[in-house]
Amino acid sequence: MLTAKISKDKLDPNKRSLLQMIHVDGWLLLGLLVLMGVGLITIYSAGGQDWHLIQRQLIRLGVATIVMLAVAQIPVLALRRLSIYFYGIGVLMLIAVLAVGDVGKGAQRWLDLGFVRFQPSEILKLAVPMVVAWYISRFNLPPKLPQTFAGFILAAIPTLLIAKQPDLGTSLLIASSGVFAIFLAGMSWKLIGAVTVAVSGFTPIMWFFLMQDYQKQRVLTFLNPESDPLGAGYHIIQSQIAIGSGGLQGKGWLQGTQSQLEFLPERHTDFIFAVFSEEFGFFGVLGLLAIYSYIVVRGMIIAINSQDAFSKLLAGAITLTFFVYVFVNMGMVSGILPVVGVPLPLVSYGGTSMVTLMAGFGILMAISTQKRLMSRS
Amino acid sequence: MPRKRVTIRDHSAEANLFARRAVIALIFAAIMLSMVVSNLHYLQVTRYDDYQTRSNGNRIKILPVAPNRGLIYDRNGTLLAENRAVYTLEIIPEQVKKLDDTLARLADLLSIDEDDITEFHKELKRHRRFKPVALLNNMPHDQVALFEAHRYQFPGVSVEARLSRFYPYADILTHVLGYVGRITRKDLQKLDEAGLSATYAATHDIGKLGIEKYHEEKLHGDVGYQEVEVNSQGRIIRTLSFTPPTPGQDIVLNIDIRLQQEAHRILAGKRGSVVMLDNRTGGVLALYSNPSYDPNLFVHGISSKNYRKLLSDPDNPLFNRATQGQYPPASTIKPLLALIGLDEGVVTPQTRVFDRGTYQLNNVEHVWRDYIPWGHGWVDMSRAIEVSCDTFFYDLAYRLGIDRISDAMREFGFGDFTGVDLYEESDANMPSRGWKKARYNQPWYIGDTISVGIGQSYWTATPLQLAQAISTLVNHGSRYIPQIIKGQLIEGEVVDEPAKELPPMTIKHADNWEVILDAMRNVVSSTHGTAHKAFKDATYTSGGKTGTAQVVGIAQGEEYDAEKLAEHLRDNAMYVGFAPANHPQITIAVALENAGGGGSNAAPVAKLMMDKYFQLQQQDDEAKFATLPDVIKPMAGK
Structure with missing residues (x-):
């Protein structure tokens, strides 16, 4: 058993290290810090060597790290019990957003509580895997059909509410976080096949009835960016030029002409991967992918090693969702997915999503470091 | 539900199930990742060259750099057209x-x-x-x-300098040099059609008139390039490379600015023009048309007020009288007609005609009058040329007939472009039967031929055509295209362009050339020659022929009275000549509008121009002598 091996090699059940005392998974933290470092270096270049930008990103990273550490202290048991309330509040807020929310960039995403403005969809990014994991783990695994169905419903409600805002990217990410939890719980392959067919059937319905014109435009542009090289296709063409011209070795740090000469749009936010690819080349990209893979593998190891079903499902779902973030961002920047506005996790500048992301890693750390206590109790 | 709660969970089986699913998920993730990697490999390795090129296309812009326009010098190295810095106050x-x-x-x-x-x-x-x-x-x-x-x-405020054309001699050379002006949309269109738009990418001005236009290709040069890196807004970040432009060719003209200045001085207040050719090469030594105007006005765009002023000037300064002015050549062509008569055997030098002041044909009522009402009496051919007897030439023209006259005169260049290096040229008109039929749908009448005998009746010529024809005469038939350009200045040395020779004019009896030239020498040297008075104190020998062209037809039986006629109806004064009398070096044509008789008005102008030519020749020889080493001076002095 994996569990036994690791506990024997690395962790002495009787002697808890300092990191364990503060509920920090050292391996995971290492990966995250390296990634943040890469992010800062790339932002420095992409943002025109603006120290101000670096300072603000550092503050954000600091806040997000504190949130992660704070979340890591929450007992997993408490997380499990709070799941349903957390989810309930999130869904209510989504409804509130649709009713009274501020309009930003043509979409209602923000909720103004007087003292703070935030996007309730961020809550759901964690609440959905939590509530699905909580629900499924109440029963023996693998889940039976009604439980699987109920799990889908739990994921579907916020997904549709967010899609209505409209924020297609986030809604798909939230839906997938729920689906991952169900999949990991052992959803039957037959059902997976059936769902795949259903989703394929749903695609045309989505195209004709749910998607807004600008979303359709993005998909069309994605399919053929050269059809409008100076308009909608500009982002993706310039991005591909940046990546392609990086070659094997890259143009060197601060030497990327596409980014330094401002041909690349949104270069320190959503398209930062293009800047990285241009300056560090194919070898650099392989290195970056290695860091992400390391974090994902570490997350899955935490999930496998955790001792109860809720922890396993939650840790697995969070980790896989993180991977999907990375995949979607790189896919859109390099032109194999439509542009949906997903930042590259921990590398892109800014975004409230970073706090959510780090809170998710806080949960992973809680699960990783608290299992000893749980198994003893 | 409660039942399930009590069911004992198989934790080990659940852990195994989860582990299996986790591994499957990781395998899926690995597959997705490999899709990303293979796409990146495609972009960064397979299509690297393509994207590298496109990236450079984004950032590298080619900026054209204008060449400096070639300078223009006169035959002695005097600068006639230069490039001067003009200053612009600019704000960023x-x-x-x-x-x-x-x-x-x-x-x-x-x-x-x-x-x-x-x-x-x-x-x-x-x-x-x-x-x-x-x-x-x-x-x-x-x-x-x-x-x-x-x-x-x-x-953020600065003064920027740019080179712009300047013509120091202003109106003295306008009709020769022309000027440059800003490239217009029409010019661009033409350049585009000629495939030259890239060459002119940075050029501000283009030749609009005169030599500047005709020799545009030589003068312009070739564009240079500056390769710069720009950002997405087009701001220049740095220069990557620089290919300097090839400056335009400096050219040297046959024109002598001192002769040009003399013409300007002599013609002041008159409407007319002077052309002086080097008959041995066809080189244009002087070509001046008065009134003129300052070409510098046009370089930076003439104001509409100034332009209207030039356009509405009744003396029409924009008009190049030397190459575009179409005048009846009048008596100046009598020697040429005589040559044809001799050569065709229609007359001999001894042929005598009695001039009683009028000429009439059998059965024709019309009376053609000599300019002397009582006539010249008995005249032979030479005398007829010396005194410019009309009657002799009425008869000669009648006997030659229009066809022979028209064909021979075309050989002298009448009715055709001389091919001078100016686009502003007229071919004037040498009438013929076919021409009259086409133009007026009328047959050619005998009477028309009679008037052609004295260079009237539809016959027009430009002063340049006349000078070219006289050159052909003094050259015994060798013909040249008049050339304003002499050569190019290459590394400080003048490289002459070869004279442009035309197929020579041949006659049956070569002796006839000198017979006619002798008659023209007599026009100047004989006491009753029409140009004798004008040239009597000349320090050199010469030959010539006067002409007085009727601008308006005088009704039958009416007297021409200059005093009574409005100025613009008065006769044009013409003169053609060559000098020295033997081994001529130069030929000249003078045309003065509404000035009166050619002998008293045009001949003195020609004489002053010739005076200047020989005076300058002597002056230049002395200057050359002064620079000779002392040792060979005594020898050269002899």
């Missing part, structure tokens, strides 16, 4: 903090009027903030100096 908006304040302070310092400011604000809206906008064009030197002394107070 993004470098100026308080624009209105800066403008107000500039207005205090320099002479800037409201129009300049309004124009500046208009331009400002069309420019990017980092591109300079002109506030003052063509700043005078004192303003430039004044600004430079205060420039530290005006960050």
Whole structure:
């Protein structure tokens, strides 16, 4: 058993290290810090060597790290019990957003509580895997059909509410976080096949009835960016030029002409991967992918090693969702997915999503470091 | 539900199930990742060259650099067209903090009027903030100096210099040099059709008239390139490479500016033109048309007020009388007609005609009159040329017939472009039966031929055509295209262009050339020659022929009275000549509009021009002698 091996090699059940005392998974933290470092270096270049930008990103990273550490202290048991309330509040807020929310960039995403403005969809990014994991783990695994169905419903409600805002990217990410939890719980392959067919059937319905014109435009542009090289296709063409011209070795740090000469749009936010690819080349990209893979593998190891079903499902779902973030961002920047506005996790500048992301890693750390206590109790 | 709660969970089985699913998920993730990697490999490795090129295409822009226009010199190396710096006051908006304040302070310092400011604000809206906008064009030197002394107070404001054409001799050479002007959309279209638009990418001005237009290709040069890196807004970040432009060729003209100045002086207040050719090469030594105008007005765009003034001037200064003026050649062509008569055997030098002042044909009522009402009495051919007897030539023309006259005169170049290196040229008209039929749908009448005998009746010629015809005569038939350009200045050495020879004119009896030239020498040297008076104190020998062209037909039985006629109806005075009398070097044609008789008005002008030519020749020889080494001076002196 994996569990036994690791506990024997690395962790002495009787002697808890300092990191364990503060509920920090050292391996995971290492990966995250390296990634943040890469992010800062790339932002420095992409943002025109603006120290101000670096300072603000550092503050954000600091806040997000504190949130992660704070979340890591929450007992997993408490997380499990709070799941349903957390989810309930999130869904209510989504409804509130649709009713009274501020309009930003043509979409209602923000909720103004007087003292703070935030996007309730961020809550759901964690609440959905939590509530699905909580629900499924109440029963023996693998889940039976009604439980699987109920799990889908739990994921579907916020997904549709967010899609209505409209924020297609986030809604798909939230839906997938729920689906991952169900999949990991052992959803039957037959059902997976059936769902795949259903989703394929749903695609045309989505195209004709749910998607807004600008979303359709993005998909069309994605399919053929050269059809409008100076308009909608500009982002993706310039991005591909940046990546392609990086070659094997890259143009060197601060030497990327596409980014330094401002041909690349949104270069320190959503398209930062293009800047990285241009300056560090194919070898650099392989290195970056290695860091992400390391974090994902570490997350899955935490999930496998955790001792109860809720922890396993939650840790697995969070980790896989993180991977999907990375995949979607790189896919859109390099032109194999439509542009949906997903930042590259921990590398892109800014975004409230970073706090959510780090809170998710806080949960992973809680699960990783608290299992000893749980198994003893 | 409660039942399930009590069911004992198989934790180990659940853990195994989860582990399996986790591994499957990781495998899926690995597959997705490999898709990303293979796509990146495709972009960064497979299609690297393509994207590398496109990336460079984004950032590298080629900026054309205009070549310096070739300079124009006269035959002695005097600069006739030069490139001078003109100064422009420019403002880079993004470098100026308080624009209105800066403008107000500039207005205090320099002479800037409201129009300049309004124009500046208009331009400002069309420019990017980092591109300079002109506030003052063509700043005078004192303003430039004044600004430079205060420039530290005006960050973002600077004076930029650009080379622009300047013609130091102004109106003296306009009809030769022409001028350059800003490239218009029409010019661009032509350049495009000629495939030259790239060459002119940075060029501001193009030849519009005269030599500047005709020799545009030589003078322009070839464009240079500056390769720069730009950002997405087009701002230049740095220069990557520079290919200097090839400057235009410096050219040397056959023109002698001193002869040109003399013509300008002599023709002051008159309407007319002078052409002097080197008959041995066809080189144009002087070509002046009066009145003229200052070509510098056109270089920076002439104001509509000034242009209207030039256009509405009744003396028509824009008109190049030397190459475009179509005048009845009048008696100046009598020697040529005599040559044809001799050669065709229609007359001999001894042929005598009795001139009683009128000429009539059998059965024709019309009376052709000699300019001397009582006639010249008995005249032979030479005498007829000397005294310019009309009657002799009425008879000669009648006997030759229009066909023989027209064909031979075409050989002298009448009715055709001389091919001089100016686009502003007229072919004038040499009438023929076919021409009259086509033009008026009328048959050619005998009477028409009679008038052709004295260079009237539809026959017109430009002064340049006349000078070319006389050159052919003195050259015994060798013909040249008149050339204003002499050669190119290559590394300080004049490389002459070869004279442009035309197929020579041949006659049956070569002796006849000298017979005619002798008659023309007599026009000057014989006491009753029509040009004798004008040339009597000349220090050199010459030959010539006067001409007085009727501008308006005088009704039968009426007297021509210059006093009574309105000025524009008075006769044109013409003169053609050559010098020296033997081994001629130069030929000349003078045409003065409404000046009266050719002998008393045009011949003196020709004489003054010839005086100047020989005076300059002597002066230049002495100057050359002075520079010879002392040792060989005594020998050269002999």
